Amino acid sequence: MPAKLILSLDGAVLNEYRLDKERTTIGRKPRNDIVIDNLAVSSEHAAIITILNDSFLEDLESTNGLSVNGVVTKKHFLQNNDVIEIGKYKLKYVNEQPASATQDDLEKTMVLRRPATIAPEPGSTDSGDGNAELPGSQVDATGQSSMPKVGEATQKVAVAQPVAAQPQQAAVVQVLNGPNVGKEVELVKSLTTLGKPGVQVAVLAKRPHGFFITHVEGAKFPSVNGESTGEQPHQLYDHDIIELLGVKMEFYFKA
Amino acid sequence: MDIQDALQIVSESHTGMVRSHNEDSVTFDASSGLVVLADGMGGYNAGEVASGIAASVLSVEIGHQLATSRPEKKDAVSGEDVGVVLLRENVKKANASIFHVAASQPQYSGMGTTIVAGLFYDNRVAVAHVGDSRMYRLRGEIFESVTRDHSLLQEQIDSGMISKADARNSKNKNLVTRAVGIDAEVEPEVHVYDVQVGDIYLLCSDGLNDMIEDEEIGATLQMLKANLPLAAKELIQLANDNGGRDNVSVILVKVNGKFSAPHGWLANLYTWFKN
Numbered sequence: 001m002p003a004k005l006i007l008s009l010d011g012a013v014l015n016e017y018r019l020d021k022e023r024t025t026i027g028r029k030p031r032n033d034i035v036i037d038n039l040a041v042s043s044e045h046a047a048i049i050t051i052l053n054d055s056f057l058e059d060l061e062s063t064n065g066l067s068v069n070g071v072v073t074k075k076h077f078l079q080n081n082d083v084i085e086i087g088k089y090k091l092k093y094v095n096e097q098p099a100s101a102t103q104d105d106l107e108k109t110m111v112l113r114r115p116a117t118i119a120p121e122p123g124s125t126d127s128g129d130g131n132a133e134l135p136g137s138q139v140d141a142t143g144q145s146s147m148p149k150v151g152e153a154t155q156k157v158a159v160a161q162p163v164a165a166q167p168q169q170a171a172v173v174q175v176l177n178g179p180n181v182g183k184e185v186e187l188v189k190s191l192t193t194l195g196k197p198g199v200q201v202a203v204l205a206k207r208p209h210g211f212f213i214t215h216v217e218g219a220k221f222p223s224v225n226g227e228s229t230g231e232q233p234h235q236l237y238d239h240d241i242i243e244l245l246g247v248k249m250e251f252y253f254k255a
Numbered sequence: 256m257d258i259q260d261a262l263q264i265v266s267e268s269h270t271g272m273v274r275s276h277n278e279d280s281v282t283f284d285a286s287s288g289l290v291v292l293a294d295g296m297g298g299y300n301a302g303e304v305a306s307g308i309a310a311s312v313l314s315v316e317i318g319h320q321l322a323t324s325r326p327e328k329k330d331a332v333s334g335e336d337v338g339v340v341l342l343r344e345n346v347k348k349a350n351a352s353i354f355h356v357a358a359s360q361p362q363y364s365g366m367g368t369t370i371v372a373g374l375f376y377d378n379r380v381a382v383a384h385v386g387d388s389r390m391y392r393l394r395g396e397i398f399e400s401v402t403r404d405h406s407l408l409q410e411q412i413d414s415g416m417i418s419k420a421d422a423r424n425s426k427n428k429n430l431v432t433r434a435v436g437i438d439a440e441v442e443p444e445v446h447v448y449d450v451q452v453g454d455i456y457l458l459c460s461d462g463l464n465d466m467i468e469d470e471e472i473g474a475t476l477q478m479l480k481a482n483l484p485l486a487a488k489e490l491i492q493l494a495n496d497n498g499g500r501d502n503v504s505v506i507l508v509k510v511n512g513k514f515s516a517p518h519g520w521l522a523n524l525y526t527w528f529k530n
Contacts, residue, residue, distance in 0.1 A: 051407070053426035056416060077421045097426055109296045109387065109429045109461065111367055111437050112407055190471065190493060193478045201481060205489065208496050214489075217481035 003055055003078075003095035005048075007034065009088060019055055024048045026086065027060075040064050040087030048078070053097055057084060170254040171211055171236075173204070178247050186254075187211060194222075200245050202229075204236070211236045211251070258288045261514035262375060266290075266506040267487040271462055272499030278302030279460045279504040280310040280368075287321050288375035288514070289314060290506045294388050294460040296434070297357075297366030305353050305368040305436050312349040313372055317341050327377035327516040338374045339445050342383035346370060346435060346443040353436025367434040370443075371402060371458050373508065375450065377516035383445045386431040389464060391472065392448075393455040393480070398473025401448065401456075405433035428465065454510045455480055459490075462503030466494035476507075483507050 002020045006013055017024070017034050026034040027044040036045075042062035049056045055078045059066050067085045068076045076082070084091040173194070175183045185192065187206055193216065195201040200218030204211060212233040215221045221228045222244045224236065236242075242249045264285050270277040278295040280303070293309040295302030326338030333340060349370070357363045369386025382390050387404040403409055407430040411417045417425065435441055455476055464472065472490065479486035487505050494503040 051411070051427065052430065054411075054417075077417055077424070079424060095426075109294065109369070109431055111296070111434045112430045112432050189474075190496075191475055191478055191489070197481065203478060203485075203489070205492070207492070214485060215482075216479055216485060 003050065003053075003093065003097075005034065005084075006092040006094060007036070008090045008092070019048060019050045022050060024050065025060075026091070034091075036086065036089050038087055038089065041089070045086055046084075053095070054078075055093065055095065057093075062086075171206075171251065172254055173242065173249045173251050176241070176248040176250055180247070194242070194249070195244050202242075202244055205233070213242060256512040256514055258375060258514040259285045261510065261512040262288060263483055263509040263511055264290060264506065265483045265487050266292075266504070267491050268504035269491045269495065269499075269502065271502050272495050274500075274502055276300065276303065277502045277504075278306055279462070279502045280306035281458075281504050281506055282310045282314045283506060284314055284318060287318055288326075289317055289372070290375075290456075290458055290508055291370065291372040292388055292458040292460060292504055292506055293368045293370045293435070294386070294462075294502070294504070295366065295368040297363065299362060301357075301363045301366035302368070304356070304363055305366040306370075308353050308356065309346075309349040309368045309370050309435050312352055313342075313345050313370075316345045316348060317374065325376075325516060326374055326381070327379070336376075336379075336381060336447060338376050338379075338381040339447060342372055342374055342381055343443050343445050346372070346383055346385060347441060350435045350441040351439075354439055357436060365437070367437040369431060369460075370435050373456060373458065375508070375514065378450050378513055379447055380450050380456065381445060381447045383443045385433045385435050385441055385443050387429075387461050389457075389459055389461075391457040391459070391469075393457070393473060393476045394451060394453070396477075398469065398476065400469070401446075402444070404431070405444070406431050429461070450510055450514075452510050452512060455483075456508040456510075457490075458506040458508075460502060460504045462499070462501035463490060463494050463505060465501060466497040466499065466503065480509065483509050 002018050004019060005017045007015045025032045025044060026046045028037060028041040029043040044060050045062040046060055046066055047058050057076045057078055059074045064087060065072055067073060068082050078093045080095045082093040171187045173185045175181055187204055190206050192204045193201055200220055201216040202222040203214050203216050212235050213222060213224065213229060214233040215229060215231055221230055222242060223229065224234055224240050224242055236251045238253050240251045242251055262285060264283050266281045266283060268277060268279050268281050280293045283290040291310050291313045293306035295306030297305055320341055324337050326336060328337045330337050330340045357366050369388040371384040371388040371390050373390060374381045382401055384402045385405060387406045390401040392399060392401050407427050408422055408425050412419055412422055433441060475489055476486055479489055487507050490505050491503050
């Protein structure tokens, strides 16, 4: 189902428009797809580029500008329920297709074979000024786009701490002996490592159904309540005692 | 060092939590330094067939051709590394076989596959890819993507139409602009990169990077690099814990030592005797 725009003025719905064209224009002049006959609206005020399931709003150098959800903008990637304001008029963007549904067909990788290049419509009376700056004008989906250079092909991503994947009861590991006695480590990340790299390391994994300790490296395995875990992941329960490199630690859930 | 001793390679593949079967194919050959990952698409079991053909054409053909030539030698025609030519030509060969099977068997009509393949030789890696299966590299603290997807979304990012942050909300995530086996011809993208001791290379299907942020993939590799099989298992588990909406496959390659090609007449003589 294509996305649509609902035009309203002072809360009263005036019209509904389906975004089933690659380029939908909004303006005062009758040649626009969405005509708003009001002097606050420029003759060609804005355009919406729709590529498959995504729509992009662009201000066509209008006199009075536009805003999305109260923020003045020139270019905006529309999300479901965004409200575009042009003068006193509101255009609500509705695209109910879920981005992350489990519907198989939506999720499956598909090949885009026909070029999705956005070109001005043949015979269009548009001045072309707006088109020259269209963000989509460079899209070439034929697969013939130029090869990226090595430097461009790589995207630097500094290694950051992982984000917790799932909501989970908070848990803590507290050191019971040695120089760090009393020290607490809250297990907020999906993975937390314990131990000394190159000597002995274990990883604590926070999973949807609990916390697990797994041996990573070292000649000895960690132990839980005095028993070696072996190589396999071992689930942790409240007040389990972990031992690694002679250091005892208590695992417990935060109340 | 012999390439087999210099590289540690592990792979894992899982159907995920939603799909009924696994359309990914992974294969590697430690003695020739070749790794191949393909993510098939098409109805019924056609996706598996397509990715399976691609993986076997690459591994079998490249294996054969490396028996008589060295990947670091220059190709007589193009002047490129033989390794580069081998990857490119065999992706094209896989394309032709999939295309022909699809054309002759109605149940396989329209099947295709993405592919990412690496050939390690002489302290380098040649990387070929088509579609949105990726290669990443962890070098020191930096985890970065080596390949750039052939996808509508990547093209939108490149053209500045959509920011990388906004891209997460795109509804056009799974549209590839190139695939193996869909058309009579395909142009794989091939590049050569220098390899350093300590590097870890990750090849994955989009079932991994759609489910886990790059930052978290990098952090997981960083934490678990001492235990490569565990790192591979943990990545698959993270993807499944986050929903596992697609098949998820990974190949990890860890560079434990230099693997220079044999140079000079003595080395050549030695290889000659060894054969």
